[in-house]
Amino acid sequence: MAIKKLLSAFFLLSVIFLCPSFSQNYNKVDQIVLKYPKRFDTTEELADRIQKDFSSDRDKARAIFSWMAFNINYDLNAFLNPQRSQGFSYRTEEEKQQKIKQLNDNMLQKAFKSQKAVCEGFTVLYSHLASLTGLKSQIVKGDSKTRLVDIGRKTPHSDHAWNMVLIDGKWRLIDVTWGQGYYDSSKGRMTKEFAPIYFDTPPEYFFTKHFPDSGEYLGDKLDREDFLNGPLIYNKLIEYDAQVLEPKSGLIEVKNGDNITFRFKNISKKDVLFYLNKKNQPVKIANSKERKGGLEFDIIYDKNIGEYITFFMDNNSIASFQIKQK
Structure with a gap:
């Protein structure tokens, strides 16, 4: 709690x-x-x-x-x-x-x-x-x-x-x-x-x-x-020498059911990565794969994702994106 x-x-x-x-x-x-x-x-x-x-x-x-x-x-x-x-x-x-x-x-x-x-x-x-x-x-x-x-x-x-x-x-x-x-x-x-x-x-x-x-x-x-x-980045991302590789834009336009692909440099599967849904409940990234020096994963857009999506690593915010529904 x-x-x-x-x-x-x-x-x-x-x-x-x-x-x-x-x-x-x-x-x-x-x-x-x-x-x-x-x-x-x-x-x-x-x-x-x-x-x-x-x-x-x-x-x-x-x-x-x-x-x-x-x-x-x-x-x-x-x-x-x-x-x-x-x-x-x-x-x-x-x-x-x-x-x-x-x-x-x-x-x-x-x-x-x-x-x-x-x-x-x-x-x-x-x-x-x-x-x-x-x-x-x-x-x-x-x-x-x-x-x-x-x-x-x-x-x-x-x-x-x-x-x-x-x-x-x-x-x-x-x-x-x-x-x-x-x-x-x-x-x-x-x-x-x-x-x-x-x-x-x-x-x-x-x-x-x-x-x-x-x-x-x-x-x-x-x-x-x-x-x-561009996305909003936080101190932890800089401290870890990590980087948002995909998407380049912080503005993501999607329809319900669309896949959104994210890729972060210098983050691996051993790092605890999650985001908060619309109810501020943590959702752990479970389908990630290490690729090209970073971590790649998909998120399916649905009604549980709010206007913004912020990713956390080890309980610290690292990057935020704005989600716009088409």
């Missing part, structure tokens, strides 16, 4: 961020940063400590990510009650850039001192600390995909921001906001839970959840339709 209640509770959760479900995974850098003070007087003091303890670009970038994820909290109140955007006038491009820099400086210092921020605050603080430790970074703004209703959404949003940092000559993708925790609407509060998968996330995973306003990544054009219409 406890497992059944846990599974039913899944559908009561509406998350702002991808809901983490895996155990804490600290590397050597994280273990050192965990011993740092929770507060520093200045960003320069924190940067000096990081440079003293770490020499490689990767370790410094990870240390900034970890310290922020451990100590900066998502400002839910600011998210729910956003302030009106600050406008300003300027006469020259130089004056414009100076005023933008001042606004960003105020934002990052507020995030650092109050230890609360929304995604913009996380990104400007990360970029500032990266600069202080000799790293090149960029802030990227764009769309995010975190909820069931985002599958097949028609209207693009620009509601999120993240970082790219140059490590060993290669730009790496980082989302500290999602690295620090998630919002649990069943409790009405933020839950602090370290998610290291959002440091140097592989692009093939990152861009299933993020879409830059520019529509490009390192000069390559990204497909907005693939982003909007």
Whole structure:
């Protein structure tokens, strides 16, 4: 009964961020940063400590990510009650850039001192600390995909921001906001839970959840339709280096009695895989076969399958699809 209640509770959760479900995974850098003070007087003091303890670009970038994820909290109140955007006038491009820099400086210092921020605050603080430790970074703004209703959404949003940092000559993708925790609407509060998968996330995973306003990544054009219409994936899928191979679309149109074929990379028959029916009852995948480096199985569409179908592995959600009846 406890497992059944846990599974039913899944559908009561509406998350702002991808809901983490895996155990804490600290590397050597994280273990050192965990011993740092929770507060520093200045960003320069924190940067000096990081440079003293770490020499490689990767370790410094990870240390900034970890310290922020451990100590900066998502400002839910600011998210729910956003302030009106600050406008300003300027006469020259130089004056414009100076005023933008001042606004960003105020934002990052507020995030650092109050230890609360929304995604913009996380990104400007990360970029500032990266600069202080000799790293090149960029802030990227764009769309995010975190909820069931985002599958097949028609209207693009620009509601999120993240970082790219140059490590060993290669730009790496980082989302500290999602690295620090998630919002649990069943409790009405933020839950602090370290998610290291959002440091140097592989692009093939990152861009299933993020879409830059520019529509490009390192000069390559990204497909907005693939982003909007793809399945919703969860942290566990990324952690296991698994992948949805079939169907490619998160929108599945079927008639009653149709077979739907699913195939997941890096998942085997030994993994406990199931989905929830319309009554939130777990249905175990029983007809699976290992094929082409993954697990393939069919599900027959009937009245017991609801508007969405979410697959679970070891009691953790891994991917969701929207089902539309023809």
